[in-house]
Amino acid sequence: MKRLFKNGLVVNVFTDEVERVDVLVENERIIGVGKYEEAEADVIEDVSDKVLCPGFIDGHIHIESTMLTPAELAKVCVKHGTTSIVADPHEIANVCGTMGIAYMLQSSEELPMTVYMMLPSCVPSTPFDETGAVLQAEDLRAFYENERVLGLGEVMNYPGVLAGQQDVLRKIEDAYAYGRIVNGHAPLLSGKALDHYIAAGITDDHECSEPEEAKERIRKGQWVMIRQGTAARNLEALLPLFEEPWSHRCMLVTDDRHPADLIEEGHIDHIIRMAVKAGKSAITAIRMATIQAASYYNLRQVGAIAPGYVADMLILDDLESVKVRDVYRHGVKVVDKGNIISFQDAVVPMEIKGAVENSFHIEELKLSDFSIEPKGKRCRVIQVQASQLLTEERIAELDFEKNNGIDVERDILKLAVAERHHNTGHIGIGFVSGIGMKRGAIASSVSHDSHNLIVIGTNEEDMLLAANRIRNIGGGNVVAADGRILAEMPLPIAGLMSELSAQEVAKQNRAVREAVHTLGVANGVEPFMNMAFISLPVIPALKMTTLGLVNVNTQEMVPVFVDDEQ
């Protein structure tokens, strides 16, 4: 079947030109760009004065952070012109191991958006993490047989690379042996340490927050992924990269993006629009989001409107609004006037589906699980700060006679992290400050990177209620107070993802976040966000794991009670 797009303004990502030419597509391929007659095609699409550009590619995203299945994510992204994403299933791999990766691959087959995969390189992210699985080099190898696997995901373990740790180096070697790419993640690394990290074969970074940081990487041969997600928003700072000589070594990525933002602002199209509003060339931004991402990942014949290229094409109203009207993917129309054309979900084998949908392996919690035996008065308290992942260690004198040490007036709440993968019964108990909750409790299974069950509360009864609710619904976010559940967002897939649509997940997420604020939490504080990183012992300074408190700076376990020391 031949389809002729007549008279469009075609963005040429090889030359930065916009040409008024016809585009002839046969089945999934573009076969002609130039002057073609209507008689040469079976179907004519009059695209006069509309802009045609290649489908957008998100060069680095964690699907789990959208809380959507690949299919539901596709529904919202494709409308915004994204025809390919490169996803790192790091989160689900921490919960379900290779089954999690298999689930992501299987559930993303045959979607109207191509989902490429990078294999998670750091599961677990630290030795303190009690994850659902430990992935070593040999566990990953078989996945390279899948053509959609483009390489090794972000090598966050840069201390391991610099120290020459064998397992991480072996994973990198494997990616090269299979001819694949190795993603980087090394914020603020510079100079000789950066040289060392890059020389290990790590060829991109998406953590740049300043132009000079990005320019050093480009000079040293890395590709820079300009990230604009929900939490991390680097576009504005990195606008200088849209100029030469930098732009040819950049691409656009979202990394972590919430469904509400996807719905309201968009995806890669939103980043392009922002760049245009800031006075940058739309064509430069489109080039970054198409041919450059494709070239970097060695995706041949993807990312351009040219003969032989896969017909992943967008019809935009114009280059100012970058508003996506129609989307063709592999030559098939998948978005019509802004509406996604329905498609069949991929069928995931029962064994894999069962594994990811039953990821909670923990006994029902009891009230006594939350108690802590007082061994003194002076305690280490995790001090969180609004919109920051960094925490501080605060020493406070607690009165264990009153509410088991919890002191709502001084904003000292109880914190528990319960191992939920292998039913070990491990539970880390301590105290946290900075949340400002006056009553009730919140619990979640989204707790980077090990995604154990985490609870913060003003009293142990509500903590128990919230935690067991999470367990019973197989994961999610829950808000409880005064013995009842106020709001919840179930995430039954690995405790990370919903099966609902982006709209419904966004709605549930809003309800949960609003419920938190009825508990007295100040506006501007997002406890679920803080809570999601309170258990990640790679970000300073004091974190809580299933095994207890970790001093991240010294990488040592420390007791809650200061007096208990040595």
Place this chain on the structure above:
Amino acid sequence: MKRLFKNGLVVNVFTDEVERVDVLVENERIIGVGKYEEAEADVIEDVSDKVLCPGFIDGHIHIESTMLTPAELAKVCVKHGTTSIVADPHEIANVCGTMGIAYMLQSSEELPMTVYMMLPSCVPSTPFDETGAVLQAEDLRAFYENERVLGLGEVMNYPGVLAGQQDVLRKIEDAYAYGRIVNGHAPLLSGKALDHYIAAGITDDHECSEPEEAKERIRKGQWVMIRQGTAARNLEALLPLFEEPWSHRCMLVTDDRHPADLIEEGHIDHIIRMAVKAGKSAITAIRMATIQAASYYNLRQVGAIAPGYVADMLILDDLESVKVRDVYRHGVKVVDKGNIISFQDAVVPMEIKGAVENSFHIEELKLSDFSIEPKGKRCRVIQVQASQLLTEERIAELDFEKNNGIDVERDILKLAVAERHHNTGHIGIGFVSGIGMKRGAIASSVSHDSHNLIVIGTNEEDMLLAANRIRNIGGGNVVAADGRILAEMPLPIAGLMSELSAQEVAKQNRAVREAVHTLGVANGVEPFMNMAFISLPVIPALKMTTLGLVNVNTQEMVPVFVDDEQ
């Protein structure tokens, strides 16, 4: 072993900058680019005020056209800064088939220059050609196991691509299946036919002679190889490509280059110098000749001075002269102050060596082999023109009573093409005009693309002498007159290549060309050049094969005698 290059001016091919930085090399890899201390290395090279740039890559060359073995070619090219070439062994494959490709791979191992290979796609180039071998898709496949094989060589058979011929399409599919590149060759193809050709998966071209021709290809996604060889010299016309947006999709190649030019002018360095003299940026030219060629061929960590990259580096006096002083290849010094450091030749297995050194399979010729039975008077004569590969058909009335139709005064000489691969006894006999030889004969085994034995003479005795001399020395160029050999250049390897050095081959070649002119050939006429293409029935209009005359325009065999028609 760590080697530190202190204080050089380093060309950054990612940013087009020149930075004064130190470069730290460990074994074959660059591991640091920045400020490094002498204590961090075992060996210090003070390169203050010298320019460091990546080793040059010739993106498309036929080694056979240099008449040198890979080792001898390396000796001359590496001195000029070439650390990698991408060679298409099309000529030797026409003679020796897969043994020829195997010879090229084996004899190019472990040289101070990396020799990558493209598999010849068109052996034979036409059905009229009686070659030493016919290479079908299945004959090529096994070679893809070799990592130095980067893809399928120039697909000259564009009519076959446009007509959907299965064997050529299968060869292209195979290259893609192995994740490799497909080189193009389609001079003057444009518009829809070019779209069709490109859509088949052919992603570059080195035959562009005009900027607009090149720009159309770049717009359509092809890479353009700017060629400056011995015969075809396109650089001057293509200088506009050194500007944006074109330069990022170009590389530099020589295609066919004679040893005298390599010695006297240089190789890729010569093209860069020419571009600089024409006012273009040396850095743009270096970028084309390094990272861009490497990126196109998916040679990872090649073509730049950056951490993780292979230490193929040149030390130049400056960016104006582009004079290569020292060359490091895989971190080892291979050229010191312009002098190549001697190296061990590769050992080629006897079986392969024997096959390419005994490529003449033809009985000794007899005088009667050159006779032609007169079937009339009006004959088709091949009319050649100085420095052109095109020929014309001229009709002349010949007197067969006198010198068997040869008429030196009217410049009508005898031409014979004898099949020499399978001893079939096939010999095409006819007449040629435009050479201007007054006495003697010349013969050669360099006769594109089938490389049969070709002879042109003023009398049959000297033709016999020259032809049998070629046979007896196993190939080469020979000039004979008055019953003796005046000059010769033996090419015993497949009848195409010498085992001597570039200097000696150039000397022999000069002697042969000078001897021709003692036979009355005017200056400016190069009969060996005309003769080399007189048997190639893809260039219009009238050509001679082992089976007789071919009208290239109609692609039909035609008899010598006009009266004999039908």
